[in-house]
Amino acid sequence: MVIGAQNAFVIRQGIRRDKVTLVVAICALSDMVLVVVATAGIGALVAQWPSAMTVLRFTGAAFLLCYGMFAAWRAYRPSTVNLSVATGGTTVVLTCLALTWLNPHVHLDLLMLGSVANSWGADKWWFGVGSAIGSWLWFGGIGYGSRSLADVLARPAVWRGMDAVVAVVMVTIAVSLVAR
Template identity: 50%
Template sequence: MYAMAAGLGTGLSLIVVIGSQNALVLRQGVLRDRVPLVVAICATSDVLLIALGVGGLGGLFTSWPPLLEVVRWFGAAFLLAYGALALRRALRPGDGLTAAPVAASALVATCLALTWLNPHVYLDTVLLLGTASTAWGDLRWWFGVGAMVASVLWFCVLGFGAGRLAGVFARPSAWRVLDGVVAVVVTAAGISLIW
């Protein structure tokens, strides 16, 4: 139980930060647009990445740095483009709640890219959680299960709880502020990958 609780706490401490992936889940939750799909993709991806980290995949990244470089540059390009789109929405009134829904295929592609092309996700799940799990020896998989529960719990709370903010986001100005914050966070993440 202690290993699982430690994994839960460590997992929450790493995931409860508004980054590019969480910003998308929050936006879709407020829009109440395909929330189960977005939550399922993000949670499943995190569970797989945590399992890979606990299973020892972090060693591949540390032993073969070119792999991390490729992911880093693709991730930086994608995050900068996503940040530019969020900035455009922030500067254009009416592009928030009243905007036409994004096609499901585009939403899935965006969600997968924000997860699998984001080196910060690998750092948190594969490297940090994978490394932290080794301190638990034979109980490392229980630590991993705790971290997985933290991820699933967070994405469910964020995605399904964000709908309660729909009243606040009935005003276009609220969407502009949210999109402005998303633009800053995502662009900063993209720039940090380059530097």
């Protein structure tokens, strides 16, 4: 459970106490869709079109690199971080969808989850149900947990450190995706 771009966004929204339910719902519902697709056998589709993973890898790397650079900028210039200002609903939805659906680790997790689910044979859908429940618990936990701990997590030094860690992780993942 790495705190990547999507999870950092959920935490940020929780700290801001801004549209937490919407963000948790988008992330968990997206995960449910991905679990269904993975459990249904996405691996067979990718096996027929292997260049899809290459396209996803480079697109995801560019996206993560940009996101990492923005996080580095926020860590370097903490005055640009204003956790108390609410963001428009459209911006929150589009950012959350981008961080979910353009994230290359989501697609790699999709393949892994699909292979594990399919190893359960006829019970693969029970595995999928468990994965979907786990998504709701995870996103609800980090969204509402960060909202509950906002007073501690919103301290400039804490958030600046989180932004620095997110920047390093995102840039490292982006570089590793391109270097493959």
